[in-house]
Amino acid sequence: MSMRSKFTYLHLTKNFSYFKKLGIKGPKPVIIFGNLLDLLFVSKPDLEVKRLKQFGTIYGIFEGNKPLIQVAEPELIKQILVTDFRLFNTKVRITNIGHPVIERMLVSVRGDAWRRTRTAVSPAFAIGRMRRQYAQIRHCVGAQLVNQLQTCANNCAPVDVKRMYGCFTLSAMTWCAFGARTDPYRDFGHPFVANAWPVFKLPLWKLLALQVLPRFVLRVLRLNSLFNEKCIANITQTILKIMRAKESAGDKSDDFINVVMNSKLGPNEELPDDNNPDDEENLVMRSKTDDNIGTKKSLTEEEIVAQGFIFFTAAFDQMANLLSFITYELALKPEAQDRLYEEIAAAVDADGEIGYNELSRLPYMDAVVNETLRLHAAPVKLRRTPGRDFPLGDTGIVVPRGQPLEIPIYAIHHSDKFYPNADQFIPDRFLPENRHNLKPYTFMPFSTGPRVCVGKPFALMEAKLALVHVLRRFRFAAHKDTKVPPIVKTHPMMKSLESLYISVEARD
Numbered sequence: 001m002s003m004r005s006k007f008t009y010l011h012l013t014k015n016f017s018y019f020k021k022l023g024i025k026g027p028k029p030v031i032i033f034g035n036l037l038d039l040l041f042v043s044k045p046d047l048e049v050k051r052l053k054q055f056g057t058i059y060g061i062f063e064g065n066k067p068l069i070q071v072a073e074p075e076l077i078k079q080i081l082v083t084d085f086r087l088f089n090t091k092v093r094i095t096n097i098g099h100p101v102i103e104r105m106l107v108s109v110r111g112d113a114w115r116r117t118r119t120a121v122s123p124a125f126a127i128g129r130m131r132r133q134y135a136q137i138r139h140c141v142g143a144q145l146v147n148q149l150q151t152c153a154n155n156c157a158p159v160d161v162k163r164m165y166g167c168f169t170l171s172a173m174t175w176c177a178f179g180a181r182t183d184p185y186r187d188f189g190h191p192f193v194a195n196a197w198p199v200f201k202l203p204l205w206k207l208l209a210l211q212v213l214p215r216f217v218l219r220v221l222r223l224n225s226l227f228n229e230k231c232i233a234n235i236t237q238t239i240l241k242i243m244r245a246k247e248s249a250g251d252k253s254d255d256f257i258n259v260v261m262n263s264k265l266g267p268n269e270e271l272p273d274d275n276n277p278d279d280e281e282n283l284v285m286r287s288k289t290d291d292n293i294g295t296k297k298s299l300t301e302e303e304i305v306a307q308g309f310i311f312f313t314a315a316f317d318q319m320a321n322l323l324s325f326i327t328y329e330l331a332l333k334p335e336a337q338d339r340l341y342e343e344i345a346a347a348v349d350a351d352g353e354i355g356y357n358e359l360s361r362l363p364y365m366d367a368v369v370n371e372t373l374r375l376h377a378a379p380v381k382l383r384r385t386p387g388r389d390f391p392l393g394d395t396g397i398v399v400p401r402g403q404p405l406e407i408p409i410y411a412i413h414h415s416d417k418f419y420p421n422a423d424q425f426i427p428d429r430f431l432p433e434n435r436h437n438l439k440p441y442t443f444m445p446f447s448t449g450p451r452v453c454v455g456k457p458f459a460l461m462e463a464k465l466a467l468v469h470v471l472r473r474f475r476f477a478a479h480k481d482t483k484v485p486p487i488v489k490t491h492p493m494m495k496s497l498e499s500l501y502i503s504v505e506a507r508d
């Protein structure tokens, strides 16, 4: 090896002794890619499960040459997400570069900017609004989803449930979030429909490039997001058009974007002086009482559009994943499907309807949804950065300030240490009489603490309402084309399906 290549090699691997110095175990990294190439052989969720088994509850991996500490100890998770939340309210990019829309979404912002954004977004999920959206979702289930399933049942054809539920969650989302009525089963030209599926296309080369190449190269290549950049632009332009039309019409309706628009800055108002995302000095969030900067209800137009984009992606794709995985588990476990059917049949009125309150009082439904979220939680990990040096309990390991760490929620959900027969679908673990067996901070499909998923009540309501009306009418079963286990897409943080074929038949 020449002196020059030896120097380059040493430069590119200089971080690789990082975990050794901290006394942390982990898989051996390779030059340039770190541990990223493992994704070529195993899906991200399976990889995380394997690593937790192999290295225990604290270990380290490399994304390129960037070290990431993994923490799967429930007590430490409580500290990170709840007790010392202010110290950790610092999200870190998953990629080496940021996209202006993605960086402004509630899920990405940090510190005082997060508090300002969360204050503006939370009222959109108030219970009164949720009750009104119940009727809209009920309409989408009846007019679209059930009709489409009936056609598939009549034709005796297996159904791609990911696509089928995707059309439903897209139409429910565009109505509830933007007041826009769409029919994704037919109206392929609507910009929300045309861009909904392609926005999630993430080729492996792009994923590796975003995590390995330096920022200036990514800028030249115009790569800046795990989402498809052109589709982000099309979706956000459509959101902006809707917002402007609402403004000029004086629209006071109740959809998510209208509520968030209530926080829009006036023409002469300025953005509060909260932290700059690149200000590495200010990693700890100020306390609520320090001043009122973080609590002002004021967002710019760009920030509001970004909240529209997170609603779009979460309420479309994550919801379609959840419904598809539930259907898959019930197709494989007919006795669980029958038991849930009996519960639903006993709860609906003579017209087959169920009220908002009654929907949340179905214990077996709740157990089935939770057990599916345990087995197939969409976000595989949470990523945080400590604003101060952070001792990892009594391990003697101190995570340096600014060093990103990750909570591998998916792997925790799959650990036999916390869930006996962890890879099996056993809804009974979540029944009220068994819940005392669950260890706190080992079930976090929606995260926990102040940054818990703001859309959780909406997500649960929509999923349960759809299931009541679908399972009341149809029975699902595995088909020869049903992949067991299902094939998931390549993504650094999410478990998501491309397609999933299942047989459907009408109950009568």
Ligand code: HEM
Pocket: 106, 107, 108, 118, 310, 311, 314, 315, 316, 318, 319, 322, 377, 378, 379, 381, 382, 383, 444, 445, 446, 447, 450, 451, 452, 453, 454, 455, 456, 458, 459
């Ligand atoms: C099955 C459905 C869903 C799951 C499993 C889920 C899960 C999560 C998780 C784990 C987080 C925390 C991420 C982190 O801290 O890194 C989160 C945050 C968030 N979710 Fe969801 N989510 C779902 C549906 C939704 C829906 C339907 C919406 C909106 C309509 C939504 C909006 C958000 C937002 C805005 C945040 C950021 C909260 C914050 O940082 O303050 N989610 N979600």
